[in-house]
Every structure is written in C-alpha cells, then in structure tokens.
Amino acid sequence: MNLIRTELRKILQYPTFWVIMATYVLLQVLLIYFSSSLMVSGQSLGKSLYDFPNLWMRFSYIAYFFNLLLGILVIVLITDEYSYRTLRQQVIDGRSRAEAVLAKFYVTLGLAATGTIFLLVMGLLFGLIYSKDTSIGAIFGKIDYLSYFFVQAVGYMCMAMFFAFLIRKSGLAIIAFLAWSKIVEPIIHYQIDDSIDRFMPMKVFGSLTPTPGQEIIDGLTSPTMVLSPGWAVLPALFYIALLVLASILLVRLRDL
Amino acid sequence: MATVLYLDELSKKFGSLQAVDRLTLQVEAGSIYGLLGPNGSGKTTTLGMVLDVIRPSNGSFLWFGRSISKETKQRVGALLETPNFYPYLTAEANLQVVADTKQADHRHINKMLDMVGLGTRSHTTYKGFSLGMKQRLALAAAMLNDPEVLMLDEPTNGLDPQGIAEVRDLITRIAAQGKTILLASHLLDEVEKVCTHVAVLQSGKLKANGAVGDILSTQDQLLISAEELAPVLQLLERLPYVTQFAQDKNSIRLTLSEGYTSTDLNRDMFAQGIVLSQLLVRRKSLEAQFLELTQK
Numbered sequence: 001m002n003l004i005r006t007e008l009r010k011i012l013q014y015p016t017f018w019v020i021m022a023t024y025v026l027l028q029v030l031l032i033y034f035s036s037s038l039m040v041s042g043q044s045l046g047k048s049l050y051d052f053p054n055l056w057m058r059f060s061y062i063a064y065f066f067n068l069l070l071g072i073l074v075i076v077l078i079t080d081e082y083s084y085r086t087l088r089q090q091v092i093d094g095r096s097r098a099e100a101v102l103a104k105f106y107v108t109l110g111l112a113a114t115g116t117i118f119l120l121v122m123g124l125l126f127g128l129i130y131s132k133d134t135s136i137g138a139i140f141g142k143i144d145y146l147s148y149f150f151v152q153a154v155g156y157m158c159m160a161m162f163f164a165f166l167i168r169k170s171g172l173a174i175i176a177f178l179a180w181s182k183i184v185e186p187i188i189h190y191q192i193d194d195s196i197d198r199f200m201p202m203k204v205f206g207s208l209t210p211t212p213g214q215e216i217i218d219g220l221t222s223p224t225m226v227l228s229p230g231w232a233v234l235p236a237l238f239y240i241a242l243l244v245l246a247s248i249l250l251v252r253l254r255d256l
Numbered sequence: 257m258a259t260v261l262y263l264d265e266l267s268k269k270f271g272s273l274q275a276v277d278r279l280t281l282q283v284e285a286g287s288i289y290g291l292l293g294p295n296g297s298g299k300t301t302t303l304g305m306v307l308d309v310i311r312p313s314n315g316s317f318l319w320f321g322r323s324i325s326k327e328t329k330q331r332v333g334a335l336l337e338t339p340n341f342y343p344y345l346t347a348e349a350n351l352q353v354v355a356d357t358k359q360a361d362h363r364h365i366n367k368m369l370d371m372v373g374l375g376t377r378s379h380t381t382y383k384g385f386s387l388g389m390k391q392r393l394a395l396a397a398a399m400l401n402d403p404e405v406l407m408l409d410e411p412t413n414g415l416d417p418q419g420i421a422e423v424r425d426l427i428t429r430i431a432a433q434g435k436t437i438l439l440a441s442h443l444l445d446e447v448e449k450v451c452t453h454v455a456v457l458q459s460g461k462l463k464a465n466g467a468v469g470d471i472l473s474t475q476d477q478l479l480i481s482a483e484e485l486a487p488v489l490q491l492l493e494r495l496p497y498v499t500q501f502a503q504d505k506n507s508i509r510l511t512l513s514e515g516y517t518s519t520d521l522n523r524d525m526f527a528q529g530i531v532l533s534q535l536l537v538r539r540k541s542l543e544a545q546f547l548e549l550t551q552k
Contacts (some may be wrong), residue, residue, distance in 0.1 A: 006356040013345055080342075089340040092307045093357040094329035140453075256309040 003103040004110075010075065011107065020073045023117065028066050032122060035062065050130035053141025059123050060149035063115065064209040067153050068178070070111050071160030075173045076106055076163035088256040097251045104161055105244050112153035116146050145209065148229040152208040153238050156181075158243040159201065165247045166255055194225035201239045207232040258285045258320070260405055260436045261306060265315035268301050268460075275301040277460040283438055283453075285404075288431050290447035291440040292546075293457035295550065299440040300337055302457070303409050307334050330358060333398030334407035339390040342516030343383035347374055347393055350382055351400065360401035368396040372426060395426055406430060407438045412446060424450060442545050448472050455518065456549050464549055472545060478518055479536040480525075481507040491528055493540070495521070 011017050035058075036049045081087035087100055091191055098242040123146075128134055160177050181202050189197040197203055207227040225234070261283040268276040276298040283289045291299045304310035306317050308324050321330040341350040351365045369375045372392040377385075385393065391411060398406055411427065412420040427450055431437055441447050447454050448468060455465035464471050482488050488508060492501050497520065501510035512521065518537050525532055 002356055006353055009341060009349060009353055009356070010345070013349060014342075015344060084342055085338065086342060087308050087339040088336065089354075090357050091309050092329070092334050092336060093354060094326050094359070095357050096326070180289075253311075255311055256303070 003099060004106050007103050007107050007110075011079035016076060017073065020069060020076070021114075024066055024069050024073075024115075027069075028063060029083075029122070031062055031065075032059065032126065048132075050126045052127050052131045052133055052138035053143070054212070055123055055127050055131065056142045056145040057210070059119055059126075060145045060152075060209045061212055063119050063149055064152065064206070066115075067205075068181070070108075070115060070153060071156050071177055071181075072174055073111065074104070074108055074157045074160045075164040075177060076170055077107060078161060079168060079170035079173055082168045083170070088247045091256055098248045099256075101161075101165065101244065101248045101251055104247075108154055108157035108161060111157060112150050113184070115153050116150045120146060145192060145229065148208040148233065151233055151236050151240075152205045155201070155205040155208075155240050155243075158240045158247075159205075162243045162247050162250075165250050174218045174256075198226050199235055204232050204239060208236060259283070259318075260285050260320060261438065262318045262321075263302075263306065263315070264317065265312040266302065266305060266312055266317055268298075268305060268310060269313045269384060275460050276305070279457075279460070279462055281434065281462070281465065285436050285451045286434060288427075288437045288439065288451045290451035290454040291438065291457060292442070292444060292447045292454050293440075294442055297442075297457040297499070298460035299457055300409055300440070301337055301460075303407060303438075303440055307332075307336060307407065309336070330401060331403050332405045332407060333400065333403035334409075335394040335398050335411070336407075336409050337393035341382045341390070341393065341396075341397075344381060346379050346381050347385070348378040350393065351397060354397045354400055358401045364400055364402070368399055371399070372396040373422070386419075387494075388415050388422065389406070391419065391423055392426070395430075399430065403435070405436045405438065409440045410442070411439065412441075425528075444472065447488070456546075471549070476511070477538045478510050478512065478521065479507050479534070479538055480510070480521070480532050481534040482525075482530055482532050487530055488525070488532075491525065491530065495524060524551055 036047055049055070059197050079088075081100075082210075090100060091097060109188045124139075127139065131138070138144075159181065160173075163173045163177045163180070167176055185200060189200065190202060198207065204227065210226070210229060259282055261281075263279050263281040265278045265280055266276060267274070267278050279298075279302060291302065293299050301310060305312045306319070306324075308329070317324075322328065342353070345353070347369060348365060351368065352362060354360070354361050355365060361533065364376065366378065369378050372395050374389060374392060374396065382390070383395070388453065395408075395411070398408070408427070412423050415423060424446070427439070429439065431450075439447070439451060451468050453466065454468050454471050456463040456471065480488065484501065485506070485508065489501075489503065491511065492498050492508070497513045497516040499511050499513050501508055503509075512518075518535055522532065522535055
C-alpha cells in the first residue's frame with residue numbers, strides 16, 4: 001500500500017503523465033469515432049462496428065495499438081527515476097531494489113486498469129447509442145475481451161519496463177522497445193515456423209486481441225497460426241512474471 | 257563508545273580502475289568524521305558502498321555492528337553526490353515521498369523545512385530552487401526521521417559563500433544534538449573547521465586517519481622581513497620558541513611552538529633593536545599540508 005501511495009504522489013503531479021494520458025484518451029476516442037467510416041473492400045464499416053457483443057472485440061483491438069503509448073509512459077516514469085537519481089535515493093532511504101521494481105509493476109497494473117475502465121466506458125457509450133441490440137445478454141456477451149485487453153496492456157508495459165530498467169536512458173529505451181516490438185520480433189516471426197513463433201512474447205500479447213474479421217481473412221488465404229485469446233492468457237502471464245523477475249534481477253545486480 | 261560504522265578491507269573495482277582499495281575504518285558514535293581526499297579519490301564510491309547503492313567488489317562493512325538492512329537504513333540519513341528530488345514536485349511533496357520511504361512521521365515535514373529555512377518555500381517546486389536551497393532541502397530529507405547518523409557527500413559543493421556558511425552552520429547545529437556525522441569533502445579547510453576525526457584518502461587508499469588535531473597541523477606560519485635580515489636570522493637562532501625558520505628571497509618564514517604568538521616575536525625583536533618592516537601571520541597552506549599527507 002505504501003508503495004502505491006508513493007507512486008501516486010509522484011505520478012498525479014507529473015505534467016508529462018497527464019499529457020501522455022490525454023493523448024491516449026483523445027487519439028483513442030478519435031480512432032473509435034472515425035473507424036466507422038473506414039472503408040473495407042469498397043464499403044464503409046458503418047455503425048455496425050458498434051454492435052454488441054462484437055464491439056468489445058473491436059474496441060480492444062483498437063486499444064491494442066495504444067499500448068505503445070502506455071509503454072512509453074512507463075519508460076518515461078522509470079528512466080526519470082534514474083535521471084533524477086531518485087531510485088538511488090530511495091534505496092539509500094530504506095527501500096529494497098525488489099520493492100522499487102514492484103512499485104513500477106503496480107503502476108503498470110494501475111495504468112492497465114485505467115485503460116480497461118476507459119474502454120468499458122467507451123464501449124458502453126458507443127454501444128448504447130449505436131448498437132442495434134442492447135439486451136443485457138448482448139452487452140455482456142463478449143465482455144471477457146476486456147480482461148484479455150487488461151492482460152495485454154500489462155504485458156506490453158512490462159516489456160517496456162524491462163527495457164527501461166535495462167537501458168536506463170529514456171530515448172534509447174523507447175527506441176529499443178519500439179524496435180523490439182515492431183521490427184525485431186516481427187522479423188523473427190517471418191524467419192521461424194508459425195507453430196513456434198506464436199509463443200513469442202509480442203505475438204502472444206497480440207493474440208489476446210485478435211484482428212476482427214480474422215476468420216474471414218483466414219477463409220480467403222491460408223490460416224495463420226495464432227493462439228486464441230483464451231489460450232494466450234497463460235503464456236502472457238508467464239512472460240509478465242519473467243519480465244518482472246528479470247527487471248528485479250537487473251536492478252539487484254547493478255550499481256545504482 | 258559504540259562503533260557506528262565499521263569498514264573491513266572494503267574494495268571496489270570499476271573495470272581496471274581500483275576506485276577503493278582495501279579500506280578499513282571505524283566511525284565512533286558522536287564523532288564528526290571527515291572523509292578527505294581530492295576528486296576521484298574514492299570518497300563517493302566508499303559512501304555509495306556503505307549506503308547499498310554500489311556493490312563492493314571485496315570486503316565488508318557493518319552498521320551498528322550488523323549487516324545493512326531496512327532497519328539500519330532508517331537510522332542513517334544520507335545524501336550522496338547531489339540532492340536527488342523530483343523537479344516537478346514541491347519541496348513539501350518531495351519530502352512526503354521521502355517520508356513514505358523512510359516510514360517517517362509526516363508531521364515532521366514542516367518542522368524540518370523550518371529547520372533548514374525553507375518553511376516559507378514549501379510550496380515552490382524543486383526545479384525553481386537555487387543550489388543552496390536544494391542542498392538544504394536534501395539536509396531536511398536526510399534529517400526527516402531524526403536519524404542517529406548523518407552522512408553527507410560534499411555538502412557545500414558549488415555553493416556561494418553565504419550558502420556554504422548556512423550549510424556549515426546547519427551541520428554544526430545538527431552535530432550539537434549529539435548525532436554522528438560522516439562528511440566527505442575535498443576541502444581541507446571544511447574538514448578542519450567541522451570535523452573531530454578525519455581519514456585521508458588518495459586513489460582509493462587510506463593515507464592517514466585519526467583525530468583532526470593529530471592529522472592536520474593547525475600551527476600558524478609567520479612571514480617577517482626587515483631592512484637587514486642577518487641580525488634577524490641570528491636572533492631567531494637563539495629564540496627557544498621558534499621551531500623552524502627558513503629564508504626566502506627577502507623575507508623569512510617561520511613557525512612558533514604552541515602558546516606563542518606573533519606578539520612575542522615582535523616584542524623580542526624590538527627589544528634587540530630590530531625593527532621589522534613586515535610581520536604577517538599566515539595559516540600554513542592547507543594544500544601544502546594535504547600534499548604532505550598524501551605523499552607520505
């Protein structure tokens with residue numbers, strides 16, 4: 001509790017935090033709002049995008065792109081502690097290194113929860129306005145996608161956290177995080193067999209929010225082998241634990 | 257007296273650089289212990305190791321006779337190198353973060369801000385502070401849970417004369433409360449003014465340690481000149497309280513044994529009919545003393 005209270009003190013008064021969160025909310029609202037006019041194979045997706053219960057799947061897929069922003073926020077929050085040398089001061093003042101890492105892990109949980117609640121509010125808002133079917137059964141039909149999104153957001157941020165503790169400089173850590181998640185790992189995916197690469201971390205996190213309409217695409221081309229969201233949860237939790245432990249180990253082994 | 261901190265052959269190697277080399281020291285409760293050495297002599301590395309932020313390559317240390325833990329950390333207030341705070345938080349909010357970590361009573365925050373003279377600036381963000389104010393805030397943070405030991409690393413570094421005076425005054429006031437203070441500094445003058453004990457470090461090695469009076473000589477040096485130096489030199493030979501003298505170009509440098517001052521010398525010179533054209537009391541150059549110590 002003490003750890004969380006301290007993190008809140010630091011974050012809530014940090015202008016950068018509010019700027020990034022405002023960007024997160026604003027861009028996501030815009031994308032959700034305008035995605036209905038996206039053209040797919042010559043016809044507009046239209047308001048059917050907001051139909052319950054598939055809305056949860058679509059919204060969590062949209063939110064998936066913004067996990068990068070949350071990851072960058074986590075990197076900024078962690079590397080700040082290095083540049084202000086406050087991590088060092090906290091260890092001097094009596095905090096253990098594991099606690100210092102755990103505090104940041106709790107921040108990722110908090111941010112993921114915030115993102116999930118935001119998604120829930122957006123979903124209910126757009127759904128209740130535009131959805132054809134607003135029965136209780138439809139509204140809560142696929143709401144479990146929100147929990148997949150939560151795990152995914154935590155996973156993305158833990159990956160970012162690992163790079164932040166590894167590199168300790170904000171710019172370089174952000175580049176490394178983006179390079180790994182968007183370039184290096186995808187390249188590896190191409191090189192190795194689908195049956196193996198579907199277990200790689202970014203792919204596992206990605207499978208938690210499947211591309212809407214993937215089953216149609218799969219019907220047209222050869223099906224890609226990805227884990228279903230339900231099956232991806234377990235390896236995702238495994239990677240989250242691994243990344244947290246690796247971060248603790250890194251901080252323990254090095255001078256501050 | 258109880259030993260507060262004990263270092264046993266503590267060593268740190270950064271790559272091929274031996275930053276601290278088998279350092280063995282003992283800091284007793286109630287002392288103001290100065291760690292003196294030029295920049296890069298291993299002072300900060302030594303403090304970093306006993307504060308748990310730098311991992312020793314070899315050797316060990318004990319706080320209050322036991323190994324470092326959350327409990328021992330809470331009995332020590334420390335600042336290492338620079339004051340470390342969140343620039344966007346106010347002085348008060350920064351101290352709240354520190355109080356959380358130290359599990360200190362939040363009611364002490366305003367008292368400490370008053371103590372360091374920042375009471376009226378508690379709602380100013382840290383980045384708007386002058387260097388002296390930052391340093392004082394760091395002292396307030398270190399003192400927050402009323403620790404037995406205060407550890408300060410170059411506390412007056414980069415401050416203007418007024419800032420230096422304020423920080424030194426604060427240290428002496430804190431010491432008067434019976435706290436043990438460990439102070440790292442490259443300023444001999446500072447160590448001499450503030451400390452009771454001193455350890456001299458150079459290139460990570462311990463060169464000397466003990467009571468300040470034993471290690472740093474406080475004898476003054478006199479500089480005299482006269483129209484004719486020859487009779488002066490003759491007289492100096494005969495004066496028992498002149499411990500040593502040497503002639504420069506047209507003046508003589510000399511030191512007197514304890515208890516004698518320039519007045520005695522001047523009187524004796526005059527009694528012998530010698531009128532000095534110059535009589536200058538000069539503190540023995542601390543830099544010279546330091547070089548003597550480190551070249552031993």
